[in-house]
Amino acid sequence: MGGTTSSTGRGGGTSLGDLPENCVAEVMLRLDPTEICGMARLSRTFRGAASGDGVWEAKLPRNYARLLAAAAAGDDSEEAAALELEAIPKKEVYARLCRRNRLDGGTKEFWLDKVGGGICMAIYSRALSITGIDDRRYWNFITNDESRFHSVAYLSQIWWFEVRGEVEFFFPEGTYSLFFRLHLGRPFKRLGRRVYSADHIHGWDVKPVRFQLSTSDGQHAQSKCYLTDPGVWINHHVGDFVVKNSNEPLNVQFAMVQIDCTHTKGGLCVDSVVIKPQYLAQKMAARTSSV
Template sequence: MDQIQVGDSNSGGGNGRKDEIVSRFDTLPEDCISMVISHTSPRDACVVASVSKTVKSAAQSDLVWETFLPPEHSSSLAPRSLNLPSKKAIYMSLADDSVLIDDGKKSFWLEKSSGKKCYMLSAMDLTIIWGDSPAYWQWITVPESKFEKVAELHNVCWFEIRGKISSRMLSKGTHYSVYAVFKRASHRSHGFDHTPVEAEIGFVGKEATKKFVFLEAGGTDPRGGYRYSGVSHGAVSRAFRTGRPWMRFPREEEGESAESGVGRSVEEPKERGDGWSEVELGKIYMSDVGCDDGDEIEIALMETKMGHWKSGLVIQGIEFRPVKEGEIRVTK
């Protein structure tokens, strides 16, 4: 898109140069203009449409927007295509609302400005320990879920959920955040308000990144100990290994810092606009190279050390979303 950028705003004659570039660009055949725009991004295509009528027509063409649509999900998009007038309309529809794939076990949509692929693995697509036993888990239908069934935790002392997704399904060259999406059951959840849950994410066969998260926000331990919010991952991990999870912690132990990545505070859930809550389980980078299509990413969420009973959560699934610009941390 360098051909249609204004150039240095501090240089003299900036507006004249812009008009000259636009004029030259307008002389190209519309298909050529569309081809150039198709190598940018959906956001760029929308912005450049304001340059001129000719460029607008090219930027809104099916030739451009078909390149932003994922070909691997063309069959899933077919029902929407019948009722929408253009490829851009199909794209915008997919950016505004998800579509079910894989026999309804996954949900797929696009990040609007970039066209990056987003997914949610439904509870039906996850491995839930004791999930097939009605005494421990129940499969129910709720109107606010994307999926036919969600998993309601009845009562377990061993809480473990795992999921996998193929790396080829995600957009390469992209940082992803991974979230557990859940809510309380109609009655109050029990056993999660004072206990951190361990989350792991990584490529299968390689070392996973680990962190602790809460599935319930706020509060203190009724036995007098502090909650873990603001406490380092390392401190919580050592407490569990030594069998003293209720000990009092300083907010950051000696030798641990945010720069080292060890002093991260334990993540708490946040409410979403769709009636569910989410908590970030971790991040993973899909590189342009060094990531084979056959690679799988595994996610785990578990609390198996305390041994007390837990109940009252409804699990919708695990969600992969591209990290927004400005939220990507570069660590040394």
């Protein structure tokens, strides 16, 4: 009479810990990684299931081995050698890819979105081809703690504005959105408060900036907008591209130009180019205006 005897021999109803670990693992396959980590705290059985390779391999991109190799290639520490071992637990692979993995001398980095498992990338302004960047009358790199890379390219004034770049990478399958991260005005701190200088801002309301994107498999996108709203960082949406084969590297080229030489323009910070899965891009404060 009374409650069912638990597996420990004590009276009372069954508990979550009485569930078979393989059943718990099946449930975890339907959860996102943050939910899996939360459930691992419930009991020893849940913790064991949450550490299983089968659970985490299902959350990794199909080409995770290539991504891990890219992370190792960009890591000059002793840890890089350990990344080549096939025996590394898939949970550790997931955690490693969620870190900022730098490429090309630290001018690019990629990481795995902890929630959705999609690959994101940031390309520093120093990795871009910027017209006039070597002439300090026009451009300077200035320190900025709001940048992932701790400095940004700042334009004082120029007639011919052109910024181009490219990246070749083994992107996992999916749809991606590409943005330029820009700021009108020069941000800085005064008495501990964030302010910005509008001294050089001019010319962006005369003609729109044109954004372009193309891929090695023939995809094209473009947009254009006037640059407005000084004092805030804005992610200007260039366009989207689709990756169908994660085992082939995709070359993505992108640009922003305003080459109408009838007027000068200036007062612009160029931080980086950001590539994110479309599901994440829809959550970003993307800003673009059709004209």
